[in-house]
Amino acid sequence: MSGLLIRQDVREFEPSVNAANIGIAVENGVATLTGHVESYMEKAAAEHIEIRHPERKKRVDDEIATRAFDIITCDTALPDGAVDVKVERGCVILSG
Known part of the structure; x- marks a missing residue:
């Protein structure tokens, strides 16, 4: 668009x-x-304006969080649990 x-x-x-x-x-x-x-x-x-277009599939927060977590765990330099992933309304928040 x-x-x-x-x-x-x-x-x-x-x-x-x-x-x-x-x-x-x-x-x-x-x-x-x-x-x-x-x-x-x-x-x-x-x-609080939020526009959602029907032709674009918006991923739910859980799917985004799962994908982010999978990417982070692929980095072998990071110890397990070193980074926390939180997603709110499509925004990824990393802490740790």
């Missing part, structure tokens, strides 16, 4: 946010919002 279509989807997804003062940059399919809003409610709405 092109950056232009993603920007359009983000602008139209949350009608409670006045998009006039919001900039949307898209890189590698990820939209980043910049600018300002007029109220806390608009801020909260803008922070």
Whole structure:
């Protein structure tokens, strides 16, 4: 999906946010919002915009975590249990 279509989807997804003062940059399919809003409610709405396209299968967090763990355990230089994997809403968080 092109950056232009993603920007359009983000602008139209949350009608409670006045998009006039919001900039949307898209890189590698990820939209980043910049600018300002007029109220806390608009801020909260803008922070939680999530666009899901039906033509793209989104992996569930468990599948992503399993794959990340498998990749990490292939590194023989790391002792077992040295790195913890946590996934929230598709974002991988590594600790250890």
